[in-house]
Amino acid sequence: MARKITEGFEAGDLLNFTYAVSATLNTTSPRSGVYTVQCYPNTSFYKQFPDPISEYYTRYGIYTAKKEPNQILLSVRSGASTSIHSVVVNATYGLNLLVGSTVVASTESFLYRIDTWYLIELHGKIHDTEGVLELKVDGNILATYTGDTKPGADTTVDTLLWLCPNATGFNYRLDDIALNDTTGAVDNSWCGDGRVIALTPTGNSATLQWTPSAGDNYACVDDVPPNSTDYVSVGIVDQKDIYTLSDPSILDGSTINRVWVETRAKKEQADEASLRPIIVSYETEYAQNDYALTLNYTRIATEEWLVNPNTAAVWTIQELTDLQSGVVSK
Numbered sequence: 001m002a003r004k005i006t007e008g009f010e011a012g013d014l015l016n017f018t019y020a021v022s023a024t025l026n027t028t029s030p031r032s033g034v035y036t037v038q039c040y041p042n043t044s045f046y047k048q049f050p051d052p053i054s055e056y057y058t059r060y061g062i063y064t065a066k067k068e069p070n071q072i073l074l075s076v077r078s079g080a081s082t083s084i085h086s087v088v089v090n091a092t093y094g095l096n097l098l099v100g101s102t103v104v105a106s107t108e109s110f111l112y113r114i115d116t117w118y119l120i121e122l123h124g125k126i127h128d129t130e131g132v133l134e135l136k137v138d139g140n141i142l143a144t145y146t147g148d149t150k151p152g153a154d155t156t157v158d159t160l161l162w163l164c165p166n167a168t169g170f171n172y173r174l175d176d177i178a179l180n181d182t183t184g185a186v187d188n189s190w191c192g193d194g195r196v197i198a199l200t201p202t203g204n205s206a207t208l209q210w211t212p213s214a215g216d217n218y219a220c221v222d223d224v225p226p227n228s229t230d231y232v233s234v235g236i237v238d239q240k241d242i243y244t245l246s247d248p249s250i251l252d253g254s255t256i257n258r259v260w261v262e263t264r265a266k267k268e269q270a271d272e273a274s275l276r277p278i279i280v281s282y283e284t285e286y287a288q289n290d291y292a293l294t295l296n297y298t299r300i301a302t303e304e305w306l307v308n309p310n311t312a313a314v315w316t317i318q319e320l321t322d323l324q325s326g327v328v329s330k
Helices: 317-322
Strands: 003-007 023-026 036-039 044-053 055-064 072-078 082-089 095-099 102-106 118-125 131-137 140-147 157-163 172-180 201-208 240-245 262-265 274-281 284-287 298-301 324-329
Touching: 003 044, 044 172, 055 072, 055 157, 072 118, 082 118, 082 157, 095 131, 095 140, 102 131, 102 140, 157 172, 201 324, 240 274, 262 274
Parallel strands: none
Antiparallel strands: 003 172, 023 036, 036 172, 044 157, 055 118, 055 172, 072 082, 072 157, 082 095, 095 102, 118 131, 131 140, 201 240, 240 324, 262 298, 274 284, 274 324
């Protein structure tokens, strides 16, 4: 795989992140879509991902209400505790790049400001002698280092972590997080600018085989954040519900790089049960995998369609406008 993380918090919950203390969703001036995640003083907010990697490209939007020297804007780690590479505010309010605890490069003529959305990108390659560490801010390379980027015995990373200082007035907002490794034909280098929006159910299609808790089927699954009060349910396999979706809030000229389906689901008894999310484009259904359910509500997210599976071409805004989505019981 190449893209390992894409997250804009538009489902209205934090289920895609491993651990969040004193972090909440915020709808005030998001970088894109409706939601950002806001981290408060003494917050440790991180995402651990499977399949550790030795070279990565990551991107995130960040907005801070206060700044101080030694403020950690990102720590790329092996496990939750061992920092391999990090981006830190320095004494002149520029940015330092660190390998372990050692500063290896700094930005010049750049002043990190509060109350401003920045797009920060970091490229790291872990190696004793041929390592690379590069920092972009808003698309511009501001600091680079080549050499020893392996501070200890660890040869891979598996965690992105943000730390909010334990001091009054500090908070971060994070949005539009992405992570690439270097495999595959695409998404194997800089993530570049990207914004995540959600298309939510707005109506029923002609295919409705699940039972609503009350009212219309689509109205039971359109809640953001999701809740356990409204739902659709089914007791047998190969039953399908399909919904029309809200129009995309995308500017003309934008490139649509990926589409995926997210839902929150559970089973109600110990028997094996799975769910197959689907999309419908040009009246044709497409699916990728079946996902086993547990007895608790969990996040189910499909692999990403980088192109429209019907045309094998880049998605168009009109295709998103016409897109439908749903689920099949398995």
